[in-house]
Amino acid sequence: MTHDNNTLHINAFLMGVGHHEAAWRHPRTEAHRVLDVAHYQELARIAERGRLDSIFFADNLAVGAYVKRNVHTVFEPITLLSAIAPVTEKIGLIATASTSYHEPYALARAFASLDHLSNGRAGWNIVTSGTEAEAFNFGYDAIPEHARRYARAEEFVDVAEQLWDSWEPGALVLDADEGVFADPGKVHAVDYAGERFRVRGPLNSPRSPQGRPLLVQAGSSEDGKEFAARHAEAVFTAQQTLAEGQAFYRDLKDRLARHGRAEGDLKVLPGLVPFIADTEAEAVALQQEFTGLISPDYALRQLSTMLGLDLTAYPLDRPLPPLPDESAVEGQKSRFTLVKQLAAGRELTVRQLIGELGGGRGHRTLAGTPEQIADDLETWFRGGAADGFNIMPPYLPGGLTDFVERVVPILQRRGLFRTEYTATTLRGHYGLAPVPNRFADAVPATA
Amino acid sequence: MTHDNNTLHINAFLMGVGHHEAAWRHPRTEAHRVLDVAHYQELARIAERGRLDSIFFADNLAVGAYVKRNVHTVFEPITLLSAIAPVTEKIGLIATASTSYHEPYALARAFASLDHLSNGRAGWNIVTSGTEAEAFNFGYDAIPEHARRYARAEEFVDVAEQLWDSWEPGALVLDADEGVFADPGKVHAVDYAGERFRVRGPLNSPRSPQGRPLLVQAGSSEDGKEFAARHAEAVFTAQQTLAEGQAFYRDLKDRLARHGRAEGDLKVLPGLVPFIADTEAEAVALQQEFTGLISPDYALRQLSTMLGLDLTAYPLDRPLPPLPDESAVEGQKSRFTLVKQLAAGRELTVRQLIGELGGGRGHRTLAGTPEQIADDLETWFRGGAADGFNIMPPYLPGGLTDFVERVVPILQRRGLFRTEYTATTLRGHYGLAPVPNRFADAVPATA
Numbered sequence A, B: 001m002t003h004d005n006n007t008l009h010i011n012a013f014l015m016g017v018g019h020h021e022a023a024w025r026h027p028r029t030e031a032h033r034v035l036d037v038a039h040y041q042e043l044a045r046i047a048e049r050g051r052l053d054s055i056f057f058a059d060n061l062a063v064g065a066y067v068k069r070n071v072h073t074v075f076e077p078i079t080l081l082s083a084i085a086p087v088t089e090k091i092g093l094i095a096t097a098s099t100s101y102h103e104p105y106a107l108a109r110a111f112a113s114l115d116h117l118s119n120g121r122a123g124w125n126i127v128t129s130g131t132e133a134e135a136f137n138f139g140y141d142a143i144p145e146h147a148r149r150y151a152r153a154e155e156f157v158d159v160a161e162q163l164w165d166s167w168e169p170g171a172l173v174l175d176a177d178e179g180v181f182a183d184p185g186k187v188h189a190v191d192y193a194g195e196r197f198r199v200r201g202p203l204n205s206p207r208s209p210q211g212r213p214l215l216v217q218a219g220s221s222e223d224g225k226e227f228a229a230r231h232a233e234a235v236f237t238a239q240q241t242l243a244e245g246q247a248f249y250r251d252l253k254d255r256l257a258r259h260g261r262a263e264g265d266l267k268v269l270p271g272l273v274p275f276i277a278d279t280e281a282e283a284v285a286l287q288q289e290f291t292g293l294i295s296p297d298y299a300l301r302q303l304s305t306m307l308g309l310d311l312t313a314y315p316l317d318r319p320l321p322p323l324p325d326e327s328a329v330e331g332q333k334s335r336f337t338l339v340k341q342l343a344a345g346r347e348l349t350v351r352q353l354i355g356e357l358g359g360g361r362g363h364r365t366l367a368g369t370p371e372q373i374a375d376d377l378e379t380w381f382r383g384g385a386a387d388g389f390n391i392m393p394p395y396l397p398g399g400l401t402d403f404v405e406r407v408v409p410i411l412q413r414r415g416l417f418r419t420e421y422t423a424t425t426l427r428g429h430y431g432l433a434p435v436p437n438r439f440a441d442a443v444p445a446t447a
């Protein structure tokens, strides 16, 4: 048991009108709400009613694989969460942003701004952008190599962390009589000069309530795991079986000591797509309704993107063609391997595979009663495969409401989940200590 | 008379606890509110009560000239306006963002997102970033040349406009039965290949309510005016005298025809810093209180930044040293010339000059009764120097409240300003027609 305490953490991963790729076609959703900010505000309030740690929005810097059938993202997450902050009070707000196509000064500043305006609830899901379509929107002819993307991410986060520290706590003086707005001795240039970035600083924003956003990461390749071990405070991951989840969990936790970090400093949150109903049979039937709405032509394009391989003309009732080794992949390495193993391990045809992937693009799907879902979460949590979960409702808002109203109370009764917020910041919800400031710690502040 | 109708437009330019550089030291403000999102939300609601067209936040991608005395900006404007959108209904939301240090795809998307979440109230003040400090935060050793910055701005806006058009109106189908999310024939790649940018598109956001944000611009150099004549729908400008205001207004309007635009397609909004009181003497005394709180060491640094010349060791009671011609300036050309002319025209010492600049960094300041302020606005409006005004309250919220409660009703009684909003979009408030879509216009949509 490596948990600091006995309670688990829950993030709600919100996507349009649901994670299932055909959610927008099902009568439990209203498709036009993908464009309605009030829809997302309502989701956030539902999640907050459930006392969840955070909500999270993914992002892709390109239109989806096939707009005829669906789009991945509509709103830019930092702006969307800024519009959600005023209608919520406690819940954490995690936005995805790419290190491959932004500038560190501007992005560090945007997150500082979100942290200010949410009173310390900002989180950043750091991604390196694994698709070719994104590269084409930023002047590249091809996707930059996987290793180079992670090297850039490393430098990017390094600069950003220094910028967030550039204003020490207490730098803002606001002494009207003396006319001292800030103490210049506590506002530092960073003079960063790396291979890719040169940034003078300081940041054009006084220190935000959390000092910096919660750093979240979701890549599971070797480079991704090392990056997480150095920087991440929470990790989203797709794991299909308990054994795989346990192995991933151990792997990640074991890397922390080498970077001077404790096991509790990083929370591992595997994803789950829950179909919830009164009986298991009803839950399975509900899931099948969604599977039945999948458009194979869309699913094949999605699958092609995940594998970096054109399968759009491939027959549906045959197994996948032979796939290369992960080392040959420059896109999303760990997602490639996960799909490959899923298909091989269960000897799925392509049609069966796209059915499996429809709910969460590789995330584990579970259909059951509220008790069964709670049992499953408890098993993973107590079994050393998770510090908490990334809950991915297949349809929204219903799938989230059901989770909050039916599964959360069970977890609470079992003492596995908070019944009230006890912290005010996102980092606090995850049981993590405040981030120290490198300048304030290096040179003790004087009066 | 070139106005389409008889009413003027008002933008509230909001800055911290006031435009006056010493505002935070005056008892009419609470300095700590510069960091409080509720402060900015309150300002927006006050402006909306006054039926103003829009609010606007400036931005600089560097910490201010001298943090000991003040900072320019705290919040990033797009995130801040996203947090203001949910607590307002009608008022336009204009954010500054730089074309010199962002990527067009990401910025076009952020503005599309703001336009979606505000239901058509987004505006973009397009700036080229005129200070060296900003260049240092984005990998440059010196500020990129003025002409190059404007050339980049031109390409940047060109890409952005194409991206905003990449989803035709009606592209979103949402036909659940047929499984058609969007009509791929109405979602266009842009395949932009310019000197600086290569962007494939389409934008990862369906068309927003306004199609694109209102395009605002605030540079008054020759390059700046040409840029405005091509792209801007509203122009902020600092003009000190009615004659200068008239000349600028004419100059800009005369440029429009060459670009196939009508005079009404671009609204000219000179800035005004109003000190409002029951009597003129009280208003002047109030202004003097603020002037008395100026820290000369800060004002000299600000002046140095505006002139691109180190004046920090210069004697206060002498006139400015001889200044070069605008053509030698690579920073903010028109601001340089404005300050130079202001100092020379009125034979000011440096101390007097910094007093004059304290309220609005070169914008016109007027101390008077509500009637006097209204008279002045009417004179500029009827005199062909303005389509409306950029009101820059010297202290906040009080200076805005006074303007809304005391000056606006006079303008309304005179039939010069709306008493109710008649449009729902920002572009509508400014009396501008919706933007056509290049693809929809080129190829008529088929069923």
Ligand SMILES: Cc1cc2nc3c(=O)[nH]c(=O)nc-3n(C[C@H](O)[C@H](O)[C@H](O)COP(=O)(O)O)c2cc1C
Binding pocket: A013, A057, A058, A059, A060, A096, A126, A127, A128, A129, A130, A146, A217, A218, A219, A220, A221, A222, A223, A224, A225, A236, A237, A238, A271, A331, A332, A333, A334, A335, A390
């Ligand atoms: C829950 C979860 C959410 C993710 N969200 C995003 C996202 O929003 N944008 C993105 O580009 N990648 C996202 N990813 C992908 C990862 O960031 C990463 O690119 C992918 O897992 C492959 O990483 P690897 O190459 O290190 O294996 C997500 C992954 C997971 C598990």
Ligand SMILES: Cc1cc2nc3c(=O)[nH]c(=O)nc-3n(C[C@H](O)[C@H](O)[C@H](O)COP(=O)(O)O)c2cc1C
Binding pocket: B013, B057, B058, B059, B060, B096, B126, B127, B128, B129, B130, B146, B217, B218, B219, B220, B221, B222, B223, B224, B225, B236, B237, B238, B271, B331, B332, B333, B334, B335, B390
């Ligand atoms: C009302 C007003 C607001 C402005 N706001 C900004 C701003 O937020 N950020 C910025 O970099 N420049 C801002 N500027 C400066 C202009 O964008 C421009 O850089 C400056 O006027 C010099 O332009 P020029 O070089 O074309 O003369 C503003 C100017 C005015 C008049």
